[in-house]
Amino acid sequence: MHNEQVDSLRLRELVKAFQGAGGLPLAFGESYMQWYAGVVQHLASWTRTCAAPSIIGLNGCQGSGKSTLATLMAQTMCQLHGVAAIVLSLDDFYLTKDERRQLAVDIHPLLMTRGVPGTHDVPLLLNTIEQLRAGDRVSLPVFDKASDDRAAIQHWRTSDPGTELIILEGWCVGLSPQPTAQLGPSVNDLEREQDADLVWRQTINQQLSGPYATLLAELDALLFLQAPHFDAVLEWRWEQEQQLSARYQLAHPADQDPTMSRDDMVTFISHYQRLTEHALATLPQQADYVWALAEDRSVSNLRIQAGGTRSKVVLK
Numbered sequence: 001m002h003n004e005q006v007d008s009l010r011l012r013e014l015v016k017a018f019q020g021a022g023g024l025p026l027a028f029g030e031s032y033m034q035w036y037a038g039v040v041q042h043l044a045s046w047t048r049t050c051a052a053p054s055i056i057g058l059n060g061c062q063g064s065g066k067s068t069l070a071t072l073m074a075q076t077m078c079q080l081h082g083v084a085a086i087v088l089s090l091d092d093f094y095l096t097k098d099e100r101r102q103l104a105v106d107i108h109p110l111l112m113t114r115g116v117p118g119t120h121d122v123p124l125l126l127n128t129i130e131q132l133r134a135g136d137r138v139s140l141p142v143f144d145k146a147s148d149d150r151a152a153i154q155h156w157r158t159s160d161p162g163t164e165l166i167i168l169e170g171w172c173v174g175l176s177p178q179p180t181a182q183l184g185p186s187v188n189d190l191e192r193e194q195d196a197d198l199v200w201r202q203t204i205n206q207q208l209s210g211p212y213a214t215l216l217a218e219l220d221a222l223l224f225l226q227a228p229h230f231d232a233v234l235e236w237r238w239e240q241e242q243q244l245s246a247r248y249q250l251a252h253p254a255d256q257d258p259t260m261s262r263d264d265m266v267t268f269i270s271h272y273q274r275l276t277e278h279a280l281a282t283l284p285q286q287a288d289y290v291w292a293l294a295e296d297r298s299v300s301n302l303r304i305q306a307g308g309t310r311s312k313v314v315l316k
Contacts, residue, residue, distance in 0.1 A: 044081035060225030063236025090170025224287035
C-alpha cells in the first residue's frame with residue numbers, strides 16, 4: 001500500500017476516534033477531511049523547516065467550533081505528522097476575578113465581564129509563549145468558567161518539552177484596533193445604555209493598539225473561521241448554552257441550573273458584538289487561510305491568501 005494511502009487511513013482513524021470521544025456528528029469529520037486536513041499537512045511541512053517553534057493564530061467567533069478544531073489540528077500534527085504541537089486558548093489567560101473587579105472600579109464596570117481585550121493577562125501569555133519557544137516544560141494556566149476565576153496552580157496543565165508549534169485560539173486573536181471614527185456609533189443597547197461616554201470601547205481599542213498588538217506580532221500566520229453574520233453567532237452560542245444546560249441537568253438533577261436564559265445570553269454576547277463584527281469586516285482580507293462558514297457551520301469555501309498581512313508561511 002502506498003504511503004499516501006496509509007496516511008489517509010491513519011487520518012480517518014484519528015478523526016473517527018476524535019469524533020467518538022467528543023460525541024461529534026459525522027459531518028464534522030467529513031468537513032475536517034475535506035477542508036482542514038490539507039492545510040494542517042502544509043503547516044506541518046512548513047513547521048519542520050523552522051529553526052524555532054512557530055505560532056499559528058486561529059480566530060473564530062463564539063460557537064464557531066474553533067476550540068474543537070484547534071484540538072484536532074494539534075492531534076493531527078502530533079500523531080500523523082510528527083510535529084510537537086500544543087494549543088493555547090486565550091480563554092485560559094483571563095485576568096483573575098479580583099483583577100477584573102479592580103478594573104471595573106478604576107476604569108469601567110463592564111470590564112468585570114471577561115472576554116474583551118483588556119480582560120486577559122497578556123504578559124502571562126507572552127511569557128508562556130517565550131518559555132515554550134525556549135523548549136521548556138511549561139506550566140499552563142487554566143481558567144475555571146464555573147467560578148469565573150483562574151484555577152489554582154495545582155490544577156494547571158504542564159506542557160511537554162520541545163514544543164515545535166503553538167496554536168493560539170481565541171475569538172479576538174489577530175484583531176487590529178478599530179479606526180477611532182467607528183467607536184462613536186453604538187452597536188447595541190448594552191453600549192448605548194452602559195457605555196454612553198465611550199470609555200469601555202475606547203479602553204478596548206487602546207488595548208488592541210498596545211499589549212494585543214505585541215501579541216499579534218508573535219503570529220507567524222492567522223487562520224480565520226468566518227461566520228456568515230452576527231445573528232449566526234447568537235444562534236451558535238445559544239446552542240452551546242442549551243448543550244451545557246442539558247449536561248448539567250443530567251449530572252446534577254437536584255440542583256438549580258446555573259446556565260443562562262436566552263435573554264441573559266443575548267446580553268452576554270452583546271459584550272462581543274462590536275469586535276466580532278469588526279473581525280468579520282477585516283479578517284477576511286488579513287488572514288492567511290479563511291474558511292467561510294454557512295449557518296450550519298459547514299464550510300462553503302476556503303481562501304488561501306498570499307496577501308495575508310503577517311504570514312511567514314509559504315502558502316500554497
